[in-house]
Amino acid sequence: MAETINADMIIHDVVTKYPSTVKVFHGHGLPCTACAVGARESVAGGARTHRFTPEKLDVLLKDLNASVNGEPISVAPKKAPVGRGVPLQMSPAPADRKIKQVIAIMSGKGGVGKSLVTGLLAVSLRRQGLSVGILDGDITGPSIARMFGAKGQPGKSPSGGIDPLRSKAGIKIMSMNMFLEHESDPVVWRGPMISSAIKQFYSDVEWGQLDYLLVDLPPGTSDAPMTVLQSLPVDGIVIVSSPQMLATMIVMKCVNMVRQLKGVIVGIVENMSYFETPNGEHYEIFGPSNGTELVSMSGSPLLAQLPIDSALTTLCDAGRVEEYYSPTYELLAENFINTLKIKR
Ligand SMILES: Nc1ncnc2c1ncn2[C@@H]1O[C@H](COP(=O)(O)OP(=O)(O)O)[C@@H](O)[C@H]1O
Numbered sequence: 029m030a031e032t033i034n035a036d037m038i039i040h041d042v043v044t045k046y047p048s049t050v051k052v053f054h055g056h057g058l059p060c061t062a063c064a065v066g067a068r069e070s071v072a073g074g075a076r077t078h079r080f081t082p083e084k085l086d087v088l089l090k091d092l093n094a095s096v097n098g099e100p101i102s103v104a105p106k107k108a109p110v111g112r113g114v115p116l117q118m119s120p121a122p123a124d125r126k127i128k129q130v131i132a133i134m135s136g137k138g139g140v141g142k143s144l145v146t147g148l149l150a151v152s153l154r155r156q157g158l159s160v161g162i163l164d165g166d167i168t169g170p171s172i173a174r175m176f177g178a179k180g181q182p183g184k185s186p187s188g189g190i191d192p193l194r195s196k197a198g199i200k201i202m203s204m205n206m207f208l209e210h211e212s213d214p215v216v217w218r219g220p221m222i223s224s225a226i227k228q229f230y231s232d233v234e235w236g237q238l239d240y241l242l243v244d245l246p247p248g249t250s251d252a253p254m255t256v257l258q259s260l261p262v263d264g265i266v267i268v269s270s271p272q273m274l275a276t277m278i279v280m281k282c283v284n285m286v287r288q289l290k291g292v293i294v295g296i297v298e299n300m301s302y303f304e305t306p307n308g309e310h311y312e313i314f315g316p317s318n319g320t321e322l323v324s325m326s327g328s329p330l331l332a333q334l335p336i337d338s339a340l341t342t343l344c345d346a347g348r349v350e351e352y353y354s355p356t357y358e359l360l361a362e363n364f365i366n367t368l369k370i371k372r
């Protein structure tokens with residue numbers, strides 16, 4: 029029998045190419061095909077996670093290959109659990125792309141500091157010498173360009189694409205602000221136009237080689253964030269929350285949407301967790317921090333708990349976010365990089 033599937037193949041790739049194998053995985057008691065994180069593992073990795081012996085892995089591989097060849101398998105095939113309606117899928121990443129990782133930053137609502145976390149994560153990654161771009165996916169409420177003091181219109185790249193603006197530290201930035209005559213001009217567009225602008229920001233912009241492209245999503249779980257997750261090759265999602273948000277279950281909405289789209293949550297950032305006075309007194313202004321609950325609800329790691337810092341607001345308003353330094357954000361970047369290494 030020809031062996032088409034081997035232990036090193038990624039589960040997601042196997043079931044995408046050979047849908048009949050989903051039932052085999054589940055027949056063997058492996059839930060990985062239905063798990064956003066598990067599906068990114070190799071067959072051997074999934075088996076290891078679920079404590080398969082080498083012999084059990086061999087039987088699984090035999091059955092997977094048998095099902096591809098239309099031959100009988102040794103266990104009763106089992107249907108995979110499915111969500112309601114048509115399962116949604118995130119866009120798969122082309123293997124040869126120049127942008128190594130596309131990461132979307134998401135939050136259930138506006139004003140929790142999603143753009144700020146995007147900006148500061150980019151700053152910390154750049155400080156480590158990595159090449160970083162920010163696609164401001166918040167078309168109607170763009171704030172990235174301003175935070176970095178990036179002004180002017182993007183030019184044309186030698187190949188005819190759009191050349192993104194660059195921050196002082198060399199972060200490439202693309203934002204709707206750059207196309208408005210006045211920064212305060214409103215963008216009154218409907219969903220489809222917003223979606224196509226976001227897609228163009230990805231495909232028509234000459235991003236060049238990037239380690240990370242961070243996409244600052246518009247708030248909520250509506251059309252626009254869904255377009256980003258479905259039409260851009262997003263590798264992972266960072267969810268930004270605040271202590272208040274947990275109480276209203278908004279975080280869970282995000283988590284569920286990502287799961288439905290079969291996306292990977294890299295981790296959660298809790299912003300505005302506390303405020304510290306200059307003499308070290310600690311106040312939890314928006315209620316107690318919810319680190320543990322966030323982790324257990326989302327099944328994803330907590331990447332950082334960020335304090336409220338008025339110096340930040342001042343620097344952002346002045347377009348000088350890159351001058352901000354706090355070890356908390358360096359730690360955020362470190363946790364982010366390490367978590368991605370594990371999840372890929
Ligand atoms: N940790 C923080 N400390 C101080 N100000 C913050 C913090 N997080 C966010 N802000 C401020 O709150 C406002 C909203 O943040 P923003 O990143 O624009 O939110 P979102 O993108 O989620 O709508 C901004 O003025 C920002 O500078």
Ligand SMILES: [Mg+2]
Pocket residue numbers: 142143144166169171244
């Ligand atoms: Mg924003």
